Amino acid sequence: MAAPQSFLWTRRVILTFLAAFALLPVYVMISSSLKPLQDVSGKFHWIPSGLTVQPYFDIWDTVPLARYFVNSLVVAGSATVLSVIIAVFSAYAVSRYKFRGKRVFTVTVLSTQMFPGILFLLPLFLIFVNIGNSTGIALYGSRGGLILTYLTFSLPFSIWMLIGYFDSIPKDLDEAALVDGCGPLGALFRVVVPAAVPGIVAVAVYAFMTAWGEVLFASVMTNDTTRTLAVGLQGYATQNDVYWNQVMAASLVVSVPIVAGFLLLQRYLVAGLTAGAVK
Amino acid sequence: MTATVTTDSRTEKSDRVTSRGNGGARRRLPRIPDRIRQGGLPYLLLLPAVLLELLVHVIPMVIGIVMSFRELTQFYINNWGGAPWSGFDNYKIAVDVNAPIGEALLHSFFVTCVFTFFAVGLAWLFGVAAAIMLQENFRGRGFLRAIFLVPYALPVYAAVITWAFMFQRDNGLVNHVLHDQLGLTDQPSFWLIGDNSIYALIVVSVWKGWPFAFLIVMAGLQNIPRELYEASAIDGAGVWQQIRKITLPALRPVNQVLVLVLFLWTFNDFNTPYVLFGKAAPENADLISIHIYQSSFVTWNFGTGSAMSVLLLLFLLLVTAGYLLITSRGRKGTDA
Numbered sequence: 001m002a003a004p005q006s007f008l009w010t011r012r013v014i015l016t017f018l019a020a021f022a023l024l025p026v027y028v029m030i031s032s033s034l035k036p037l038q039d040v041s042g043k044f045h046w047i048p049s050g051l052t053v054q055p056y057f058d059i060w061d062t063v064p065l066a067r068y069f070v071n072s073l074v075v076a077g078s079a080t081v082l083s084v085i086i087a088v089f090s091a092y093a094v095s096r097y098k099f100r101g102k103r104v105f106t107v108t109v110l111s112t113q114m115f116p117g118i119l120f121l122l123p124l125f126l127i128f129v130n131i132g133n134s135t136g137i138a139l140y141g142s143r144g145g146l147i148l149t150y151l152t153f154s155l156p157f158s159i160w161m162l163i164g165y166f167d168s169i170p171k172d173l174d175e176a177a178l179v180d181g182c183g184p185l186g187a188l189f190r191v192v193v194p195a196a197v198p199g200i201v202a203v204a205v206y207a208f209m210t211a212w213g214e215v216l217f218a219s220v221m222t223n224d225t226t227r228t229l230a231v232g233l234q235g236y237a238t239q240n241d242v243y244w245n246q247v248m249a250a251s252l253v254v255s256v257p258i259v260a261g262f263l264l265l266q267r268y269l270v271a272g273l274t275a276g277a278v279k
Numbered sequence: 280m281t282a283t284v285t286t287d288s289r290t291e292k293s294d295r296v297t298s299r300g301n302g303g304a305r306r307r308l309p310r311i312p313d314r315i316r317q318g319g320l321p322y323l324l325l326l327p328a329v330l331l332e333l334l335v336h337v338i339p340m341v342i343g344i345v346m347s348f349r350e351l352t353q354f355y356i357n358n359w360g361g362a363p364w365s366g367f368d369n370y371k372i373a374v375d376v377n378a379p380i381g382e383a384l385l386h387s388f389f390v391t392c393v394f395t396f397f398a399v400g401l402a403w404l405f406g407v408a409a410a411i412m413l414q415e416n417f418r419g420r421g422f423l424r425a426i427f428l429v430p431y432a433l434p435v436y437a438a439v440i441t442w443a444f445m446f447q448r449d450n451g452l453v454n455h456v457l458h459d460q461l462g463l464t465d466q467p468s469f470w471l472i473g474d475n476s477i478y479a480l481i482v483v484s485v486w487k488g489w490p491f492a493f494l495i496v497m498a499g500l501q502n503i504p505r506e507l508y509e510a511s512a513i514d515g516a517g518v519w520q521q522i523r524k525i526t527l528p529a530l531r532p533v534n535q536v537l538v539l540v541l542f543l544w545t546f547n548d549f550n551t552p553y554v555l556f557g558k559a560a561p562e563n564a565d566l567i568s569i570h571i572y573q574s575s576f577v578t579w580n581f582g583t584g585s586a587m588s589v590l591l592l593l594f595l596l597l598v599t600a601g602y603l604l605i606t607s608r609g610r611k612g613t614d615a
Binding site for chain 1: 322432486575584589596
């Protein structure tokens with residue numbers, strides 16, 4: 001079908017504008033990370049006056065970036081794995097069984113999305129401190145506490161999306177598995193989970209990004225050794241002299257893995273959203 | 280109703296099969312009635328999620344509500360259960376618009392409303408436009424789709440710090456373009472302090488938010504049957520007419536959920552202003568979550584901070600309920 005010129009031109013204008021808007025900070029990040037300090041401290045220039053990769057070496061010494069990186073990786077990775085497993089179980093129960101309290105469960109879980117994080121930040125902080133004082137389990141300041149918190153952040157959306165995804169998988173498939181002698185969990189792991197891989201990948205991507213990008217709880221719930229990138233990156237910016245080239249280099253270093261991973265898996269995300277959340 | 284019937288018969292059938300398969304092992308175990316077994320399994324599967332949601336969301340929220348009725352200052356922080364009851368005092372302080380605290384809260388609420396209106400509106404508009412423009416296949420479509428998702432994939436702190444750099448008065452890109460290159464301003468403006476800061480905040484929020492709208496709308500577009508477009512093309516409809524008569528109406532349910540989610544996220548957003556401005560936002564961009572954080576953790580008045588949070592939650596509940604009521608009215612017929 002031939003589209004009219006008016007449409008083609010509108011499309012060109014809109015897409016060019018949006019692409020430029022989306023990529024502008026990426027350009028600034030890359031170009032500024034390659035500039036010497038006096039260049040980023042003075043007037044902005046589109047083209048760097050002299051190229052240097054020195055900021056990429058300096059970022060590891062100015063703040064303990066490697067440690068923050070490991071912390072973020074451990075926290076986001078664990079939160080993702082746990083969140084996905086728990087969401088798969090819950091979504092399977094809701095999608096395949098009829099039981100009392102099902103509606104209450106789905107509505108309650110979804111409505112936690114609405115809570116302002118600030119409302120439970122302080123109580124959660126106090127609970128963690130109290131649990132630590134009475135049982136010796138260190139949640140406050142530990143990676144464990146942050147993992148626990150983050151996995152619940154992505155849980156509601158993950159459960160919601162997986163319910164939709166599981167619903168779109170014909171029930172005949174797991175019923176056949178049950179007839180063939182699988183238990184309900186066997187049917188889940190051998191039939192439903194393999195059929196729902198795009199949905200599960202989508203949920204995992206979402207969970208990882210939620211944990212990797214969270215700032216508020218990370219800044220209250222961590223200490224010097226457990227600090228994540230979200231807090232650590234501000235180390236370059238709060239000093240008297242802001243090393244903008246290092247800030248940009250560090251930003252790029254922490255962004256590349258997640259952007260690359262996301263772009264590789266984005267097809268799954270759209271497929272998962274199509275079957276799950278958007279119906 | 281049909282679902283129950285199939286579930287029951289299915290489980291019974293499988294039981295018969297298993298008991299026939301390994302009957303020997305089976306007989307020695309105490310017999311669990313089928314009804315209880317299938318009744319308990321869903322609850323067992325939900326247990327981890329329920330426990331975690333309770334620990335991290337529900338219980339803290341209840342404690343937060345209780346704290347809002349107490350005089351909780353830094354003296355009681357180690358023994359918050361011992362803080363004296365204060366009834367509705369914290370709420371009275373929060374809503375007394377003639378006193379500094381209430382006045383500041385009202386101002387912050389107003390700022391957040393204006394911010395949310397523009398940030399959600401523009402993010403939604405960009406997202407829908409991008410998704411519709413990428414609906415047809417053409418060369419470079421996959422590449423553009425990847426580019427559009429970059430702001431969504433970038434970690435908030437890395438992206439917003441970059442924006443903070445771009446908005447610097449003396450060495451930022453924004454002033455370089457507006458002042459040095461285009462000559463639109465008499466002198467370089469401040470963007471992260473003073474009156475302009477709300478614009479900076481909206482720009483960053485839209486930049487961060489529209490790819491999510493794009494993603495959701497793009498997924499929603501895949502559910503529109505191709506035949507609708509083909510049939511309308513045969514009837515002589517042009518691209519613009521198809522967008523107006525088919526695409527946009529078909530997107531309505533998706534848009535309703537999308538706008539609600541964007542609203543809740545934007546209204547509660549803490550990360551963007553916190554990374555852009557630091558702990559204290561400029562007056563003009565003093566979003567409510569930063570304001571409450573400031574009231575609780577910086578001035579150490581947790582009771583008032585909790586009362587403010589509860590008021591915020593009530594407001595969000597009201598808006599959500601109202602929104603769902605309005606949007607579900609048109610859908611009742613199709614939902615049943």
